[in-house]
Amino acid sequence: METNILERKMRRWPLYGGGLALLQAGLLAGCDRTAEPPAPPPATNLVATVAATPAPQGPQRLILAFGDSLYAGYGLDRGQSLPDAVQARLRKDGINATIVNAGVSGDTSAAGRQRFAFALDNMTRKPDLILIGLGGNDVLRQISPEETRANMTAMMDEAKRRAIPVMLTGMMAPPNLGPDYTRAFNAIWPDLAKRYDAALYPFILDGVIGDGRLMQADRVHPNRTGVDRIAARVAPVVESALGRPR
Template sequence: MKGKIALERGPIRYGVAALLLQVVLLGGLLAGCDGQPTPAPSPAPGATVADVAPLDAPRPAGPERLVLAFGDSLYAGYGLPRGQSLPDAIQMRLRRQGINATFVNAGVSGDTSADGRARLAFALDNLSRKPDLVMLGLGGNDALRQIAPAETRANLAAMLDMLAKRHIPVLLTGMKAPPNLGPDYGDAFDRIWPDLAAQYKTGLYPFILDGVIGEPKLIQGDHIHPDMAGVAVIADRLAPVVAGRLKGAEQGGG
Protein backbone atom coordinates (compact mmCIF):
# COMPACT_ATOMS: atom_id res chain seq x y z
CA MET A 1 0.00 0.00 0.00
CA LYS A 2 1.24 3.43 -0.80
CA GLY A 3 0.09 6.31 1.30
CA LYS A 4 -3.45 5.76 2.43
CA ILE A 5 -4.45 2.11 2.60
CA ALA A 6 -7.16 1.04 0.19
CA LEU A 7 -8.27 -2.53 0.89
CA GLU A 8 -10.69 -4.46 -1.29
CA ARG A 9 -13.45 -5.59 1.04
CA GLY A 10 -15.82 -7.11 -1.51
CA PRO A 11 -17.57 -10.28 -0.31
CA ILE A 12 -16.76 -12.09 -3.57
CA ARG A 13 -13.00 -11.60 -3.19
CA TYR A 14 -12.98 -12.62 0.45
CA GLY A 15 -15.44 -15.44 -0.19
CA VAL A 16 -13.31 -16.95 -2.93
CA ALA A 17 -10.17 -16.56 -0.84
CA ALA A 18 -11.69 -18.23 2.19
CA LEU A 19 -13.27 -20.97 0.10
CA LEU A 20 -9.86 -21.82 -1.33
CA LEU A 21 -8.52 -22.13 2.19
CA GLN A 22 -11.33 -24.52 3.11
CA VAL A 23 -10.82 -26.61 -0.03
CA VAL A 24 -7.16 -27.00 0.82
CA LEU A 25 -8.06 -28.05 4.35
CA LEU A 26 -10.51 -30.68 3.15
CA GLY A 27 -8.00 -31.93 0.63
CA GLY A 28 -5.36 -32.53 3.29
CA LEU A 29 -2.84 -30.19 1.71
CA LEU A 30 -1.96 -28.20 4.80
CA ALA A 31 1.59 -29.46 5.16
CA GLY A 32 2.97 -25.98 5.68
CA CYS A 33 0.26 -24.80 8.06
CA ASP A 34 0.50 -27.99 10.09
CA GLY A 35 4.23 -27.57 10.45
CA GLN A 36 5.21 -30.66 8.45
CA PRO A 37 8.58 -30.15 6.76
CA THR A 38 8.60 -29.91 2.99
CA PRO A 39 11.47 -28.73 0.85
CA ALA A 40 11.46 -25.24 -0.57
CA PRO A 41 10.54 -25.21 -4.25
CA SER A 42 13.32 -25.12 -6.82
CA PRO A 43 13.73 -21.89 -8.76
CA ALA A 44 11.54 -21.73 -11.83
CA PRO A 45 13.24 -22.43 -15.16
CA GLY A 46 15.06 -19.35 -16.30
CA ALA A 47 15.21 -17.82 -12.82
CA THR A 48 18.31 -15.76 -12.18
CA VAL A 49 20.45 -15.67 -9.06
CA ALA A 50 18.86 -12.34 -8.19
CA ASP A 51 15.42 -14.00 -8.17
CA VAL A 52 16.37 -16.28 -5.28
CA ALA A 53 19.05 -14.27 -3.50
CA PRO A 54 18.22 -13.01 0.01
CA LEU A 55 16.43 -9.71 -0.12
CA ASP A 56 18.61 -6.93 1.16
CA ALA A 57 19.36 -3.24 0.89
CA PRO A 58 22.13 -1.07 2.33
CA ARG A 59 21.55 -0.21 5.97
CA PRO A 60 20.64 3.48 6.20
CA ALA A 61 22.06 5.86 8.75
CA GLY A 62 20.09 6.65 11.85
CA PRO A 63 18.86 4.71 14.87
CA GLU A 64 17.98 1.08 14.32
CA ARG A 65 14.28 0.22 14.51
CA LEU A 66 13.85 -3.36 15.71
CA VAL A 67 10.72 -5.24 14.56
CA LEU A 68 9.63 -8.66 15.81
CA ALA A 69 7.54 -10.47 13.18
CA PHE A 70 5.62 -12.96 15.32
CA GLY A 71 3.29 -15.28 13.46
CA ASP A 72 2.81 -18.48 11.53
CA SER A 73 3.88 -19.81 8.12
CA LEU A 74 2.83 -16.60 6.35
CA TYR A 75 5.62 -14.85 8.26
CA ALA A 76 8.00 -17.81 8.34
CA GLY A 77 8.26 -17.93 4.55
CA TYR A 78 6.94 -21.43 4.07
CA GLY A 79 7.93 -22.88 0.68
CA LEU A 80 10.19 -19.95 -0.20
CA PRO A 81 13.97 -19.78 -0.63
CA ARG A 82 15.89 -18.58 2.38
CA GLY A 83 15.78 -14.81 2.74
CA GLN A 84 12.57 -14.37 0.73
CA SER A 85 10.01 -14.25 3.55
CA LEU A 86 7.53 -11.43 4.07
CA PRO A 87 9.58 -9.89 6.93
CA ASP A 88 12.65 -9.93 4.66
CA ALA A 89 10.71 -8.18 1.91
CA ILE A 90 9.36 -5.49 4.23
CA GLN A 91 12.79 -4.89 5.77
CA MET A 92 14.25 -4.35 2.31
CA ARG A 93 11.53 -1.85 1.37
CA LEU A 94 11.93 0.12 4.58
CA ARG A 95 15.70 0.30 4.21
CA ARG A 96 15.32 1.52 0.66
CA GLN A 97 13.11 4.28 2.06
CA GLY A 98 15.86 5.29 4.48
CA ILE A 99 14.43 3.55 7.55
CA ASN A 100 17.10 1.60 9.43
CA ALA A 101 14.83 -1.35 10.18
CA THR A 102 15.93 -4.79 11.35
CA PHE A 103 13.36 -7.59 11.41
CA VAL A 104 13.57 -10.66 13.62
CA ASN A 105 11.46 -13.36 11.99
CA ALA A 106 9.68 -15.38 14.68
CA GLY A 107 7.22 -17.00 12.32
CA VAL A 108 6.57 -20.72 12.94
CA SER A 109 4.66 -22.79 10.41
CA GLY A 110 1.62 -24.47 11.94
CA ASP A 111 1.31 -22.21 14.95
CA THR A 112 -2.16 -21.51 16.29
CA SER A 113 -2.92 -18.55 18.51
CA ALA A 114 -2.47 -20.84 21.53
CA ASP A 115 0.99 -21.85 20.31
CA GLY A 116 1.93 -18.21 19.86
CA ARG A 117 0.64 -17.30 23.29
CA ALA A 118 2.84 -20.02 24.80
CA ARG A 119 6.05 -18.77 23.17
CA LEU A 120 5.66 -15.00 23.00
CA ALA A 121 7.38 -14.21 26.30
CA PHE A 122 10.32 -16.43 25.34
CA ALA A 123 10.67 -14.68 21.99
CA LEU A 124 10.62 -11.24 23.59
CA ASP A 125 13.02 -12.18 26.37
CA ASN A 126 15.57 -13.51 23.87
CA LEU A 127 15.78 -10.38 21.75
CA SER A 128 18.78 -8.12 22.11
CA ARG A 129 16.48 -5.36 23.37
CA LYS A 130 12.84 -4.38 23.52
CA PRO A 131 11.47 -4.17 19.97
CA ASP A 132 10.13 -0.93 18.57
CA LEU A 133 7.22 -2.84 17.03
CA VAL A 134 5.70 -6.31 17.06
CA MET A 135 3.88 -7.51 13.96
CA LEU A 136 1.38 -10.07 15.27
CA GLY A 137 0.02 -12.47 12.65
CA LEU A 138 -1.73 -15.52 14.09
CA GLY A 139 -5.19 -17.04 13.74
CA GLY A 140 -5.27 -18.56 10.27
CA ASN A 141 -4.56 -22.06 11.56
CA ASP A 142 -7.24 -21.60 14.21
CA ALA A 143 -9.89 -21.17 11.52
CA LEU A 144 -8.59 -24.07 9.47
CA ARG A 145 -8.82 -26.28 12.56
CA GLN A 146 -12.24 -24.81 13.46
CA ILE A 147 -11.07 -23.61 16.85
CA ALA A 148 -13.76 -21.57 18.57
CA PRO A 149 -13.39 -17.86 17.78
CA ALA A 150 -13.73 -17.06 21.48
CA GLU A 151 -10.58 -19.08 22.13
CA THR A 152 -8.68 -17.34 19.34
CA ARG A 153 -9.80 -13.96 20.66
CA ALA A 154 -8.73 -14.84 24.20
CA ASN A 155 -5.28 -15.96 23.07
CA LEU A 156 -4.68 -12.85 20.96
CA ALA A 157 -5.95 -10.65 23.78
CA ALA A 158 -3.53 -12.32 26.21
CA MET A 159 -0.64 -11.59 23.85
CA LEU A 160 -1.76 -7.99 23.44
CA ASP A 161 -2.01 -7.67 27.22
CA MET A 162 1.58 -8.87 27.55
CA LEU A 163 2.81 -6.46 24.89
CA ALA A 164 0.89 -3.57 26.45
CA LYS A 165 2.45 -4.27 29.84
CA ARG A 166 5.86 -4.14 28.18
CA HIS A 167 4.90 -0.91 26.36
CA ILE A 168 5.56 -2.40 22.93
CA PRO A 169 3.55 -1.05 19.95
CA VAL A 170 1.73 -3.64 17.84
CA LEU A 171 0.56 -4.06 14.26
CA LEU A 172 -2.07 -6.79 13.87
CA THR A 173 -2.31 -8.59 10.54
CA GLY A 174 -5.71 -10.20 10.33
CA MET A 175 -7.31 -13.25 8.73
CA LYS A 176 -10.73 -14.19 7.34
CA ALA A 177 -12.72 -17.33 8.10
CA PRO A 178 -13.64 -19.85 5.38
CA PRO A 179 -17.34 -19.42 4.44
CA ASN A 180 -17.95 -23.16 4.79
CA LEU A 181 -17.75 -22.71 8.54
CA GLY A 182 -20.99 -20.75 8.42
CA PRO A 183 -21.98 -17.13 8.97
CA ASP A 184 -22.02 -17.37 12.77
CA TYR A 185 -18.46 -18.64 12.90
CA GLY A 186 -17.34 -16.23 10.20
CA ASP A 187 -18.86 -13.18 11.84
CA ALA A 188 -17.38 -14.04 15.22
CA PHE A 189 -13.96 -14.85 13.77
CA ASP A 190 -13.67 -11.90 11.40
CA ARG A 191 -14.56 -9.41 14.14
CA ILE A 192 -11.62 -10.47 16.32
CA TRP A 193 -8.99 -8.26 14.68
CA PRO A 194 -10.89 -4.96 14.32
CA ASP A 195 -12.32 -5.37 17.82
CA LEU A 196 -8.92 -6.01 19.41
CA ALA A 197 -7.24 -3.27 17.39
CA ALA A 198 -9.80 -0.78 18.69
CA GLN A 199 -9.59 -2.10 22.26
CA TYR A 200 -5.80 -2.05 22.45
CA LYS A 201 -5.27 0.88 20.08
CA THR A 202 -2.98 -1.09 17.79
CA GLY A 203 -2.36 -0.78 14.08
CA LEU A 204 -4.43 -3.10 11.88
CA TYR A 205 -4.00 -4.61 8.42
CA PRO A 206 -7.34 -6.44 8.15
CA PHE A 207 -6.48 -9.34 5.82
CA ILE A 208 -2.87 -10.34 5.27
CA LEU A 209 -3.61 -12.22 2.03
CA ASP A 210 -5.60 -9.39 0.47
CA GLY A 211 -4.78 -9.04 -3.21
CA VAL A 212 -2.96 -12.38 -3.33
CA ILE A 213 -5.25 -15.25 -2.36
CA GLY A 214 -7.14 -16.54 -5.36
CA GLU A 215 -4.52 -15.22 -7.79
CA PRO A 216 -2.76 -18.27 -9.30
CA LYS A 217 0.34 -16.32 -10.32
CA LEU A 218 0.84 -15.11 -6.75
CA ILE A 219 0.17 -18.30 -4.79
CA GLN A 220 2.06 -21.56 -4.38
CA GLY A 221 0.54 -24.87 -5.43
CA ASP A 222 -1.08 -25.37 -2.04
CA HIS A 223 -3.41 -22.41 -2.80
CA ILE A 224 -2.60 -20.81 0.57
CA HIS A 225 0.96 -19.55 0.77
CA PRO A 226 2.16 -16.70 -1.43
CA ASP A 227 5.04 -17.30 -3.79
CA MET A 228 7.82 -14.73 -4.19
CA ALA A 229 5.65 -12.56 -6.44
CA GLY A 230 2.83 -12.77 -3.91
CA VAL A 231 5.14 -11.81 -1.07
CA ALA A 232 6.18 -8.76 -3.08
CA VAL A 233 2.54 -7.71 -3.47
CA ILE A 234 1.86 -8.06 0.26
CA ALA A 235 5.10 -6.30 1.17
CA ASP A 236 4.31 -3.37 -1.15
CA ARG A 237 1.01 -2.91 0.67
CA LEU A 238 2.21 -3.61 4.18
CA ALA A 239 5.56 -1.79 4.28
CA PRO A 240 4.00 1.71 4.41
CA VAL A 241 1.78 0.55 7.29
CA VAL A 242 4.80 -0.72 9.21
CA ALA A 243 6.68 2.51 8.46
CA GLY A 244 3.77 4.50 9.85
CA ARG A 245 3.67 2.46 13.04
CA LEU A 246 7.41 2.86 13.53
CA LYS A 247 7.14 6.59 13.04
CA GLY A 248 4.29 6.77 15.54
CA ALA A 249 6.26 4.70 18.05
CA GLU A 250 9.26 6.96 17.66
CA GLN A 251 7.21 10.09 18.17
CA GLY A 252 5.46 8.55 21.14
CA GLY A 253 8.69 7.26 22.62
CA GLY A 254 7.37 3.68 22.57
Protein backbone atom coordinates in the same frame (compact mmCIF):
# COMPACT_ATOMS: atom_id res chain seq x y z
CA MET B 1 -9.80 -0.95 3.62
CA GLU B 2 -12.86 -1.40 5.78
CA THR B 3 -13.63 -4.89 7.09
CA ASN B 4 -17.09 -5.06 5.48
CA ILE B 5 -15.55 -4.36 2.05
CA LEU B 6 -13.08 -7.19 2.61
CA GLU B 7 -15.91 -9.51 3.59
CA ARG B 8 -17.69 -8.78 0.31
CA LYS B 9 -14.49 -9.48 -1.59
CA MET B 10 -14.06 -12.77 0.27
CA ARG B 11 -17.27 -14.06 -1.30
CA ARG B 12 -15.61 -13.76 -4.71
CA TRP B 13 -12.58 -15.84 -3.67
CA PRO B 14 -13.68 -19.47 -4.03
CA LEU B 15 -10.08 -20.66 -4.13
CA TYR B 16 -9.69 -19.71 -0.48
CA GLY B 17 -12.38 -22.21 0.44
CA GLY B 18 -10.76 -24.78 -1.85
CA GLY B 19 -7.41 -24.29 -0.19
CA LEU B 20 -9.09 -24.64 3.18
CA ALA B 21 -10.56 -27.98 2.16
CA LEU B 22 -7.20 -29.24 0.92
CA LEU B 23 -5.51 -28.38 4.16
CA GLN B 24 -8.28 -29.86 6.27
CA ALA B 25 -7.91 -33.08 4.28
CA GLY B 26 -4.27 -33.23 5.33
CA LEU B 27 -2.81 -32.82 1.85
CA LEU B 28 -0.49 -30.12 3.12
CA ALA B 29 0.81 -31.89 6.20
CA GLY B 30 3.97 -29.79 6.16
CA CYS B 31 1.98 -26.84 7.47
CA ASP B 32 0.18 -28.77 10.17
CA ARG B 33 1.11 -29.62 13.73
CA THR B 34 -0.12 -31.91 16.43
CA ALA B 35 -3.01 -30.66 18.53
CA GLU B 36 -0.76 -29.87 21.47
CA PRO B 37 1.04 -26.52 21.34
CA PRO B 38 4.77 -26.91 20.73
CA ALA B 39 7.46 -26.25 23.27
CA PRO B 40 9.00 -22.78 22.99
CA PRO B 41 11.70 -22.67 20.29
CA PRO B 42 15.33 -22.11 21.26
CA ALA B 43 16.66 -18.60 21.19
CA THR B 44 18.63 -19.39 18.04
CA ASN B 45 15.33 -19.52 16.14
CA LEU B 46 15.08 -15.76 16.50
CA VAL B 47 17.17 -14.51 13.63
CA ALA B 48 17.25 -11.24 11.77
CA THR B 49 15.88 -11.46 8.26
CA VAL B 50 18.33 -11.59 5.38
CA ALA B 51 17.81 -8.76 2.92
CA ALA B 52 19.96 -7.50 0.07
CA THR B 53 19.22 -3.87 0.88
CA PRO B 54 21.89 -2.51 3.26
CA ALA B 55 20.85 -0.69 6.39
CA PRO B 56 20.76 3.10 5.91
CA GLN B 57 22.14 5.61 8.37
CA GLY B 58 20.06 6.60 11.36
CA PRO B 59 18.82 5.00 14.56
CA GLN B 60 18.06 1.31 14.33
CA ARG B 61 14.41 0.34 14.53
CA LEU B 62 14.06 -3.19 15.83
CA ILE B 63 10.90 -5.11 14.91
CA LEU B 64 9.74 -8.56 15.98
CA ALA B 65 7.66 -10.38 13.32
CA PHE B 66 5.70 -12.97 15.28
CA GLY B 67 3.43 -15.25 13.32
CA ASP B 68 2.84 -18.47 11.42
CA SER B 69 3.85 -19.78 7.98
CA LEU B 70 2.84 -16.53 6.29
CA TYR B 71 5.68 -14.88 8.22
CA ALA B 72 8.03 -17.87 8.27
CA GLY B 73 8.17 -18.00 4.48
CA TYR B 74 6.67 -21.45 3.94
CA GLY B 75 7.62 -22.82 0.50
CA LEU B 76 10.04 -19.97 -0.21
CA ASP B 77 13.81 -19.75 -0.26
CA ARG B 78 15.72 -18.15 2.58
CA GLY B 79 15.50 -14.38 2.36
CA GLN B 80 12.13 -14.37 0.55
CA SER B 81 9.74 -14.26 3.50
CA LEU B 82 7.32 -11.42 4.15
CA PRO B 83 9.47 -9.97 6.97
CA ASP B 84 12.43 -9.96 4.55
CA ALA B 85 10.41 -8.12 1.93
CA VAL B 86 9.07 -5.57 4.42
CA GLN B 87 12.54 -4.97 5.85
CA ALA B 88 13.91 -4.34 2.37
CA ARG B 89 11.17 -1.82 1.63
CA LEU B 90 11.69 -0.01 4.93
CA ARG B 91 15.41 0.30 4.24
CA LYS B 92 14.80 1.58 0.72
CA ASP B 93 12.63 4.25 2.32
CA GLY B 94 15.56 5.29 4.51
CA ILE B 95 14.48 3.53 7.71
CA ASN B 96 17.26 1.61 9.45
CA ALA B 97 14.99 -1.32 10.27
CA THR B 98 15.97 -4.81 11.35
CA ILE B 99 13.17 -7.34 11.48
CA VAL B 100 13.62 -10.46 13.58
CA ASN B 101 11.53 -13.24 12.07
CA ALA B 102 9.86 -15.40 14.72
CA GLY B 103 7.39 -16.98 12.32
CA VAL B 104 6.70 -20.70 12.85
CA SER B 105 4.77 -22.68 10.25
CA GLY B 106 1.69 -24.36 11.69
CA ASP B 107 1.35 -22.13 14.72
CA THR B 108 -2.15 -21.54 16.01
CA SER B 109 -2.93 -18.59 18.25
CA ALA B 110 -2.59 -20.97 21.22
CA ALA B 111 0.91 -22.03 20.17
CA GLY B 112 1.83 -18.40 19.59
CA ARG B 113 0.53 -17.42 22.99
CA GLN B 114 2.70 -20.10 24.58
CA ARG B 115 5.94 -18.82 23.05
CA PHE B 116 5.22 -15.09 22.86
CA ALA B 117 6.90 -14.01 26.11
CA PHE B 118 9.82 -16.34 25.39
CA ALA B 119 10.40 -14.71 22.03
CA LEU B 120 10.37 -11.24 23.57
CA ASP B 121 12.69 -12.30 26.38
CA ASN B 122 15.25 -13.48 23.81
CA MET B 123 15.40 -10.27 21.80
CA THR B 124 18.66 -8.34 22.03
CA ARG B 125 16.64 -5.41 23.33
CA LYS B 126 13.03 -4.35 23.61
CA PRO B 127 11.69 -4.02 20.07
CA ASP B 128 10.25 -0.80 18.76
CA LEU B 129 7.31 -2.68 17.26
CA ILE B 130 5.81 -6.17 17.21
CA LEU B 131 4.06 -7.48 14.12
CA ILE B 132 1.59 -10.22 15.05
CA GLY B 133 0.26 -12.42 12.27
CA LEU B 134 -1.66 -15.43 13.58
CA GLY B 135 -5.10 -16.92 13.03
CA GLY B 136 -4.81 -18.77 9.73
CA ASN B 137 -4.26 -22.13 11.37
CA ASP B 138 -7.12 -21.45 13.77
CA VAL B 139 -9.38 -21.20 10.72
CA LEU B 140 -7.98 -24.40 9.24
CA ARG B 141 -8.71 -26.25 12.49
CA GLN B 142 -12.02 -24.39 12.92
CA ILE B 143 -11.00 -23.38 16.43
CA SER B 144 -13.72 -21.36 18.13
CA PRO B 145 -13.40 -17.60 17.61
CA GLU B 146 -13.74 -17.17 21.37
CA GLU B 147 -10.57 -19.19 21.91
CA THR B 148 -8.70 -17.32 19.19
CA ARG B 149 -9.78 -13.99 20.67
CA ALA B 150 -8.65 -15.04 24.15
CA ASN B 151 -5.21 -16.07 22.87
CA MET B 152 -4.74 -12.90 20.84
CA THR B 153 -5.90 -10.79 23.77
CA ALA B 154 -3.34 -12.45 26.06
CA MET B 155 -0.53 -11.53 23.65
CA MET B 156 -1.78 -7.97 23.34
CA ASP B 157 -1.90 -7.72 27.13
CA GLU B 158 1.70 -8.95 27.36
CA ALA B 159 2.87 -6.42 24.79
CA LYS B 160 1.01 -3.67 26.65
CA ARG B 161 2.59 -4.75 29.94
CA ARG B 162 6.00 -4.36 28.31
CA ALA B 163 5.01 -1.03 26.69
CA ILE B 164 5.72 -2.27 23.17
CA PRO B 165 3.52 -1.05 20.27
CA VAL B 166 1.83 -3.71 18.16
CA MET B 167 0.75 -3.91 14.55
CA LEU B 168 -1.72 -6.65 13.65
CA THR B 169 -1.88 -8.30 10.24
CA GLY B 170 -5.35 -9.75 10.33
CA MET B 171 -6.89 -12.96 9.09
CA MET B 172 -10.39 -13.63 7.75
CA ALA B 173 -12.46 -16.79 7.64
CA PRO B 174 -13.87 -18.02 4.30
CA PRO B 175 -17.66 -17.72 3.97
CA ASN B 176 -18.15 -21.49 3.69
CA LEU B 177 -17.62 -21.74 7.46
CA GLY B 178 -20.97 -20.03 7.98
CA PRO B 179 -22.07 -16.50 8.89
CA ASP B 180 -21.87 -16.94 12.66
CA TYR B 181 -18.31 -18.23 12.60
CA THR B 182 -17.05 -15.71 10.05
CA ARG B 183 -18.71 -12.78 11.80
CA ALA B 184 -17.20 -13.66 15.17
CA PHE B 185 -13.79 -14.54 13.76
CA ASN B 186 -13.38 -11.58 11.42
CA ALA B 187 -14.23 -9.10 14.18
CA ILE B 188 -11.27 -10.15 16.35
CA TRP B 189 -8.58 -8.04 14.70
CA PRO B 190 -10.41 -4.72 14.29
CA ASP B 191 -11.74 -5.07 17.84
CA LEU B 192 -8.27 -5.65 19.28
CA ALA B 193 -6.74 -2.86 17.21
CA LYS B 194 -9.31 -0.43 18.57
CA ARG B 195 -9.05 -1.68 22.15
CA TYR B 196 -5.24 -1.51 22.27
CA ASP B 197 -4.71 1.40 19.87
CA ALA B 198 -2.73 -0.90 17.59
CA ALA B 199 -2.01 -0.46 13.90
CA LEU B 200 -3.96 -2.84 11.67
CA TYR B 201 -3.63 -4.32 8.20
CA PRO B 202 -7.05 -6.01 8.12
CA PHE B 203 -6.36 -9.09 5.96
CA ILE B 204 -2.83 -10.27 5.26
CA LEU B 205 -3.79 -12.07 2.02
CA ASP B 206 -5.81 -9.20 0.58
CA GLY B 207 -4.99 -8.70 -3.08
CA VAL B 208 -3.28 -12.07 -3.55
CA ILE B 209 -5.65 -14.84 -2.41
CA GLY B 210 -7.45 -16.40 -5.34
CA ASP B 211 -4.89 -15.18 -7.90
CA GLY B 212 -2.95 -18.20 -9.15
CA ARG B 213 -0.14 -15.97 -10.40
CA LEU B 214 0.54 -14.84 -6.83
CA MET B 215 -0.03 -18.05 -4.89
CA GLN B 216 1.85 -21.30 -4.47
CA ALA B 217 0.33 -24.56 -5.71
CA ASP B 218 -1.42 -25.09 -2.34
CA ARG B 219 -3.52 -21.97 -3.07
CA VAL B 220 -3.04 -20.82 0.53
CA HIS B 221 0.54 -19.48 0.72
CA PRO B 222 1.76 -16.62 -1.50
CA ASN B 223 4.68 -17.16 -3.84
CA ARG B 224 7.56 -14.71 -4.04
CA THR B 225 5.61 -12.35 -6.29
CA GLY B 226 2.65 -12.54 -3.94
CA VAL B 227 4.88 -11.80 -0.95
CA ASP B 228 6.20 -8.71 -2.72
CA ARG B 229 2.63 -7.59 -3.39
CA ILE B 230 1.72 -7.98 0.29
CA ALA B 231 4.91 -6.24 1.43
CA ALA B 232 4.16 -3.23 -0.79
CA ARG B 233 0.87 -2.79 1.06
CA VAL B 234 2.05 -3.70 4.56
CA ALA B 235 5.28 -1.66 4.66
CA PRO B 236 3.58 1.77 4.69
CA VAL B 237 1.44 0.67 7.65
CA VAL B 238 4.60 -0.51 9.44
CA GLU B 239 6.26 2.83 8.76
CA SER B 240 3.28 4.65 10.20
CA ALA B 241 3.27 2.40 13.26
CA LEU B 242 6.97 3.03 13.83
CA GLY B 243 6.31 6.74 13.75
CA ARG B 244 3.83 6.59 16.61
CA PRO B 245 5.05 7.95 19.94
CA ARG B 246 6.09 5.33 22.51
